[in-house]
Amino acid sequence: MTSCIFCKIAAGELPGEILYEDEHVIAFMDIMPVTKGHVLLIPKTHRENVYDLTSAEASHLFAVAPSIANAIKDAFKPAGMNLVQNNGAAAGQAVFHFHLHFVPRYDETDGYRPTWDQK
Ligand code: 5GP
Ligand code: ZN
Numbered sequence: 001m002t003s004c005i006f007c008k009i010a011a012g013e014l015p016g017e018i019l020y021e022d023e024h025v026i027a028f029m030d031i032m033p034v035t036k037g038h039v040l041l042i043p044k045t046h047r048e049n050v051y052d053l054t055s056a057e058a059s060h061l062f063a064v065a066p067s068i069a070n071a072i073k074d075a076f077k078p079a080g081m082n083l084v085q086n087n088g089a090a091a092g093q094a095v096f097h098f099h100l101h102f103v104p105r106y107d108e109t110d111g112y113r114p115t116w117d118q119k
Helices: 005-010 057-077
Strands: 018-021 024-030 038-042 081-086 100-105
Touching: 005 024, 005 038, 018 057, 024 100, 038 057, 057 081, 057 100
Parallel strands: none
Antiparallel strands: 018 024, 024 038, 038 100, 081 100
16 A cells, blocks of 8 residues: 555545646646646656656646647636646755646746746
8 A cells, every 4th residue: 555645646535626627637727836837747656756657658747738738827817827746855855756847927926936046
């Protein structure tokens, strides 16, 4: 039995507000959105972070990313969007199952600054 929360969401054992799902990946709303419409995209197979992804898994994640970004854009009408991905605690990773963040951006005071832009 896994103790990984994202594996449990992927398996339907924990509730998730699902935006997209296919055989290999699932996208769901972040439980603590940093901005309105914050979505996470994960592989259904447990992979800790980018170091563990196969090329095929990485390809598929980015193959579906544009349609997920467009769905968020259509639903929430943000002014922009950050795609962010953290690897390792030192980089801010808190859940150790690979996830790509889609963070819609509304303006400079919307509550989110990428770590490389925190002046
Ligand atoms: P990290 O810091 O690892 O890049 O991001 C982890 C993200 O997972 C955070 O944005 C956090 O709000 C989100 N998160 C943590 N636990 C849950 C959960 O149980 N459900 C959902 N939907 N998101 C979660
Ligand atoms: Zn997992």
